[in-house]
Amino acid sequence: MRCVMRGSFCVAGLLVSVCGLAACGRGAATAAAPLSPGASPAGVSVSGVVRESGAQALGGVTVRAAGNGESAQTDGRGVYRLTTAARTSLEFTKPGYEMRRLGEFEFNSDATIDVQLQKIITIGPGERIAAAIFADDGFYTVVSASGETCGPCKVIRLRLAATADVDVHIRWEPTESASLVTWIAGASRTGTSEITFPASMAAGETAIYVGARSRQWTKAFPMSALPFEISTLRRSSAP
CATH class of the missing domain: 2.60.40.10 (Immunoglobulins)
Structure with missing residues (x-):
């Protein structure tokens, strides 16, 4: 058997x-x-x-x-x-x-x-790229106090040459109940058509998780894939 x-x-x-x-x-x-x-x-x-x-x-x-x-x-x-x-x-x-x-x-x-x-996707400050979450993308345990799971989940890797304050902006075509979650450095934000996530990033590579909370995909999205756009902008230092 x-x-x-x-x-x-x-x-x-x-x-x-x-x-x-x-x-x-x-x-x-x-x-x-x-x-x-x-x-x-x-x-x-x-x-x-x-x-x-x-x-x-x-x-x-x-x-x-x-x-x-x-x-x-x-x-x-x-x-x-x-x-x-x-x-x-x-x-x-x-x-x-x-x-x-x-x-x-x-x-x-x-x-x-x-x-x-899934292919490794990287983004740098000031860049804008298109991606998509597929229903068969993997589940990833997010490093956070609550040990949440993102899945299906798209992983985007932000690469910085030096420590910086960066605004991460994610937008997608709104659909009924299409709520996405973004996790960066253990913190999360949720939106129904866009998410803006200000974060202080260390030099090197930081994983950005974009997806649904564990086991919520079929409830939130009646489709096999959800395209989205992600962009980053380095914030200027205060005078």
């Missing part, structure tokens, strides 16, 4: 019991047969397809199982297969894409796990 899981998955932090394994994520599943007395769950086969969020299958993605260090690469159809310990997390990496770490899983049979990766 195989335990089949499909859909979008999140980073470590949300554990739910699905079809005989402890899994982080959401998606349809078919039940797996329980282990027989004395059976060993070690050495299970995990396979699946890796796609770019909202787009095609991705080849050349490295999939690594933390449980035993086993790794594999996706082929031209985005398919991977590896053998791992019964208890493990999975890491998906490809240059130019956000890394995804899923788990921790507890397998009791072979499993299929499909994953979406």
Whole structure:
């Protein structure tokens, strides 16, 4: 019997019991047969397809199982297969894409796990770019006091050469109940058509999370994707 899981998955932090394994994520599943007395769950086969969020299958993605260090690469159809310990997390990496770490899983049979990766998007001060949140974008645990989860979530990376006060402005076409949340450095703001977020940014790279609060997507957005525009403006120092 195989335990089949499909859909979008999140980073470590949300554990739910699905079809005989402890899994982080959401998606349809078919039940797996329980282990027989004395059976060993070690050495299970995990396979699946890796796609770019909202787009095609991705080849050349490295999939690594933390449980035993086993790794594999996706082929031209985005398919991977590896053998791992019964208890493990999975890491998906490809240059130019956000890394995804899923788990921790507890397998009791072979499993299929499909994953979406999103391209790394960067923005600098004074820039304006267009992006979109897809229904199959991943879930990300936001570093905040409440440990909130953004998902589906688009990650935008703001790069600064020096510490600066920056206004981050996000706007999208208003639709019924289309409420987005933006998280920067653990703080959040919500809007129904635009968000302006003043923030003091350190030099280097700061992650900006744009999306819905965990499990709110289908309630808030009756569409597969929501385009938005993000711009940044460095604030002048007071005289």
